[in-house]
Amino acid sequence: MTYPFLEACHGRPTEYTPIWIMRQAGRYLEEYREVQKTADFMTVCKTPELTVEVTLQPVRILGVDAAILFSDILTPIEKMGMKVQFLKGKGPVLEPAITSMQAVDKLGVPDPEDDLGFVLESIRILRRELEGKVPLIGFCGAPFTLACYMIEGETSKDYSDAKRLMFQAPHVYSALLEKITETVSVYADAQIKAGAQAIQFFDTWAGLLSRADYQAYALPYVKRAIAYVRERHPDTPIVYYINGSATILDLMQSAGSSVIGLDWRHDLDTAWKQLGEGTVVQGNLDPCTLFLPQDELRKRVKDVLDRAAGRPGHIFNLGHGILPPTPRENAIALVQMVHEMSRRK
Ligand code: CP3
Numbered sequence: 001m002t003y004p005f006l007e008a009c010h011g012r013p014t015e016y017t018p019i020w021i022m023r024q025a026g027r028y029l030e031e032y033r034e035v036q037k038t039a040d041f042m043t044v045c046k047t048p049e050l051t052v053e054v055t056l057q058p059v060r061i062l063g064v065d066a067a068i069l070f071s072d073i074l075t076p077i078e079k080m081g082m083k084v085q086f087l088k089g090k091g092p093v094l095e096p097a098i099t100s101m102q103a104v105d106k107l108g109v110p111d112p113e114d115d116l117g118f119v120l121e122s123i124r125i126l127r128r129e130l131e132g133k134v135p136l137i138g139f140c141g142a143p144f145t146l147a148c149y150m151i152e153g154e155t156s157k158d159y160s161d162a163k164r165l166m167f168q169a170p171h172v173y174s175a176l177l178e179k180i181t182e183t184v185s186v187y188a189d190a191q192i193k194a195g196a197q198a199i200q201f202f203d204t205w206a207g208l209l210s211r212a213d214y215q216a217y218a219l220p221y222v223k224r225a226i227a228y229v230r231e232r233h234p235d236t237p238i239v240y241y242i243n244g245s246a247t248i249l250d251l252m253q254s255a256g257s258s259v260i261g262l263d264w265r266h267d268l269d270t271a272w273k274q275l276g277e278g279t280v281v282q283g284n285l286d287p288c289t290l291f292l293p294q295d296e297l298r299k300r301v302k303d304v305l306d307r308a309a310g311r312p313g314h315i316f317n318l319g320h321g322i323l324p325p326t327p328r329e330n331a332i333a334l335v336q337m338v339h340e341m342s343r344r345k
Contacts, residue, residue, distance in 0.1 A: 003135045005066040009198060009237035009259055011280050011313040017305065017342035018065035019335055020137070022241070023321030024058035025070050028328055031057050041086045045071050051122040052129060059134055061328070062335045066134050066198070067126065069191070071119055073141030073202050074149060076187050079110035080179065082150065090154070097153030099165060104175045109182045112190030120194040127195035138196030140184040142203035142240070143177050143225065144218035150176065159205055166217050173217070181221045185228040192233045199229060200239040200261065206252075207244020207263070214248045223255045230256065239282055243320050249274055264319025269307035280313040287318045290330045297330060301337045310344065 004018035026032055032054055035044060044050045055070040074092055078084040083095040098104060110116055126136050141149075149155075151162040166173045188199050206218050226238055241261030245252050253260060253275055262271055262283035272281050289300040308314040316338045322331065 001132060003065070003197075005315060006135050006197060006237065008313060008315045009239075009280060011278065013312040013344075015344060016339050017308065017314055017316050019316035019338045020064045020066040020068065021058065021062070021322050021331065021334075022068075022318055024062065024064060024068060024331075025054045026322065027324040028322060028326040028331065029057055029061060030328070031061065041072075042084075045075055046118045048118055048122040048125055051118070052125050055122070055126055056129060059130070062332055063339075064134070064335055066137050067130055068137040068139060068200070069119070069123060069126065069196065071122075071139070073139070073146060073204075075119065076110055076116060076140070076183055077146060077150060079115040080107045080183060082107070092149060092155065094149055094153045097161075098150045098176060099169075099172075101169075101172050101175060104172060104179065107176075107179050109179060109186070112187050116187065116190070120190060123191060123194040123196055135197040136195065137198045137200055137239075138188065138191030138194075139200040139202060140188050140191075140225075142201045142206065142218070143180040143184060143221035144209075145203050145205045146180050146184070147173070147176055148205045150180070159208055163208075163213075166213075177217075177221045181225050185225045188225065188229045189232055192229065192236050196236075198237040198239060200241060201225065201257070203240065203242045206242045207246075207248070209248070211248055211251060214251055219251055219255060226256045237280075241282070246271075253279070259315065261317070262319060266319075267307060268304055268314075269309070272308070272311075277311065278313075280315070281308075282315040282317050284317065284319040285334075287320050287323050287326070290318075290322065290326045290334065292330075294330065294333050297334065298337055298341075301334065302341060305338070305342050310342070316342075 004014040007014045008018050051070045055067050059067050074084050085093045087093055148159045148162045151165050237258040239259040239261050240255055240257035243263045259280045259282050264284050264286035285304050
C-alpha cells in the first residue's frame, strides 16, 4: 500500500498533490464542537476513545490525505511537572512560569510509556482504524517554541520574557532547553514506535528570532531532536514547520528535516528554489484565504499549485493552522480543489 502523502514526503511522484491541514481537527467543525460539549480539551487529549474520534473527523469530512494525532504541543509539558490549563478566551496557561535554575531542576523528563501512555494508545488504535485509508502523523513542539510557553506561562505577542531569560540567564535557558530537547526526542521516538508514520516538529515562534539568535538559541536543540529521531527511524519523514521562516530559511533547512513546512508569507516557488529543488516542501496557503468566496479561493489554490508546477515533493497545506471561524464548506472545497487541479494528466 502506498500513500500519496508518504510518497510525496520521500520526493516521489504521486497521482495528485496530497493535502492535509494544520489543526484540521478543531472548532470550525461542528462535529468537534459536539464532542467539546461533553469533554474539555485536555480530557479529549487524554481519553483515547475521544482522541481517536476527533482525529478521524477531518479524514471523514474533508477527505484529507493524512490524519494528524489529536493532541497539543503542550501535552508533554504537564508531565514535565508544570500545571497546564487551556482557558476559554485566553489560551494556554502554564504555572508556575520557569524563571530560575531551581524551577528547571524540578522539571522531569517524562517517560512516554508511563506518563504519556494515553497518546501511544491512541496512536495504536488510530493505526488500526486508518489502515488502508491514510497515514498517521505524530507531532511535538520544537524545543524553542515549548520554552517560550514554559518561560512566559502564556501566549505572548513577542515572547520578550523568554528572550530576556535567554539573554540574562543563559545557563538557566540552556538547562531548560536541554530538558525539553530530551523530552521531545524520546516522545517523538515513542510516537513512531507506537505507529506514527511521520513526525512534525512545530516551531511556531522561532520566526521571532534574529538569524544569529536562531542559530545560537533554537537551532542546536531542534537539530539534535531531529537527529535523534532520524538515527532511530531513518525511513520516517520528519517535517519541520516554522511560522515566519523567510529570514532564516537556510538555517531552518540545516536542522536536517526531510520536509520543510513553509508559512504563507513565502512565494512557494522562490522558497523552493532557495532550498534547492530536490527538497520536499509543505504548504503554504494563507489560512485566511478560506474566508474568500470559493471562486477567489480557487485562484489562490491555483497560484500555490502553479508555483509548485507539478514537481514531486510538494505536500499541500495551509501556511499556519486553520482558524475557528473558517466555513467548513470552504475547507471541504479546498481539499477537492487541490485533488482536482493537481491530478496528473
Ligand atoms: O492539527 C491538528 O488537528 C492536531 C491537533 C493540534 C492542536 N494543537 C489542537 C488544539 C496541534 C498539532 C496543535 C499544535 C499547537 N498547539 C501549536 C503549534 C501549531 C500552531 O498553531 O502554531 C501551538 C502553538 C499550540 C499551543 C496552543 N494550543 C494554543 C496557543 C492554543 C490556544 C489557541 C486556540 O487555538 O485555542 C491551544 C489549544 C488547542 N490545541 C486547541 C486545539 C484544537 C483549541 C482548544 C479547544 O478546542 O478548545
